[in-house]
Amino acid sequence: MKLLILIIAVFSAAAALKEEPVDYEGIFPLILGGVESQWGQFPSAVLVDGPNEFCGGSIVDASHILTSANCVLNSRFEIINPIYWRIIAGDIFFTPPTSRRVTREVTRIFVHSQYNPFTGANNVALMRLDRPLPLPHNTIEVARRRTRVSRNGLQCQLVAFGRNTNLTTTAYRPRQINLGQSIMDRDLCINAFPHSNRIADTMICTQTSATAAPCTGSIGSGLYCDGFLTGVLSGGNYCNAVPAVYQQVRAYNQWIDETMRIANNTEQALSPLNMRGFPQPILGN
Template sequence: MNYTILSFIYSERNPFMSNLYVSYMWYNILSTIYLNQGVFYDQFSDFLFISRWTINMDRLITSSFLYILLVFSSRVLCADPTVWGKYPGVVAIAVSSLNKACVGHIINNQHVVTAAQCVLDEDTFQVLNVFWFKVTAGDIKLFEPTQYRAERNISNIFPHELYNPQTNENDIAILRLDAPFSLPHNTIEPVILNSRIVKTSTTCDFVGWKIDQQRQSEQQSTPMLVYDRDFCNSQQYPGRIFESVMCGQLQMADDLPVVNYGGGLYCNSELTGLLTIPQNGTSTPSVFTQIRFYRKWIQNQIYRVDVPTRRRSPVTKI
């Protein structure tokens, strides 16, 4: 029977049944929402199952709303799975010889930007073999391929020639794909590069990949507050915060999807930074390479026609 009709009958004949019906309706609606979102569904169900037999039904409805607000508030501060089309420029980068999870961002149909540390050997700092890379785009769940997925290999790697692994300065690199993405595409799209200064205390989104114990991986975004660079340089990272980097603090210590090097800081939906130093609990914020300082450098790499020699290293002195 239609919910509206039932609500009218119950409210006219029995106020108790009216309250019971309203609480049951909220239970159905909210349990459906939170089941789909994967958020504390069992706890929510147990709460309402017990509360439905409470004598004071008005308190039940009030408690239900308070519970809803509590759960919703906690979700606002935590990592959330992204939805289709929100970050179509974010890709996963798999490197068979690297002990890191890396993220890239589509610059155009044949180039991806990421962190330099994602393309260099961790001991020798030489550029890794292009055959060890796989770029996955178009999906928001890595272990659940869809018809929108596009995978590419790499033909060339261009790390920044002045990358410093000790200070993480110039931690940026360009990957050239062996075949271009077919654009326009439903779930693949180049990012917009930020060219403006982002004010301190601005809330941006950090986008990366979360991998749980069941090996289920999905793209997630997490609110991140932009920190004052001078404070970050004097307190958390003395002498390591250059003008070309920026700091950001997650709202909660456990929010970081996983240590995604090259993960993107998106401010106003524009790629603003690449993760170079991950946040350490609540004591030290994350550090990002500022994209606006490298826009010209990125364009220069895109138009390069030379083929760099293999086993080279941009690091001249350690």
């Protein structure tokens, strides 16, 4: 009888331990505002898990992820070795993983050859996966890339992983959040500190607020407008009313396609920043 009571006590203690709140502080910063994404709502959005930080990314084909250049570079502007990265797709939760999750390693990283870390120009990169993502899949899909101009006031969603609360219990575990954003007038963005005179034609901005803004960890995440991947978050992720800055996907569609072609036909793991031959950004009507 005493043995039975002891066994019950041990299992009860174990169960109690499992129910203890998990401290996610340090895993993810906050996303101010936003709503929780539902299964299959943004199937092309992925989590980019790096050696020192998390970023966002978007699936542009079964073997490649589009993200920002400043996500994959170290403090010396060198590309971080691909072996330290992994991609989490198909899951709207960070932890614990669900049965829908698909994880891939990264074998090659390509940064735009004209990326300027001081002005933020051409802040895009492609990550090649060790093997293709399974398609078709209920919660994984290749993004439809925007080719048209995004008008001022267009309503969009920034899709990123994070916590939209500062509580650290299991009820508020890090997960995919979509944050409503509207395209901002370029002149207003240019005049907004700290982006003054640094907003190129290949960039777009969205209006943020003290209660609705991206934060650290959202870099590289996709901006979706009318269901199309429209921007790659590259700056303004300050958790405040400073406008968020994105690279316009439509300006880099040719670069994306050409880089994927190169990636499919080369064993080169890294792309030096002085590498030439990639198409320059193109802006059409």
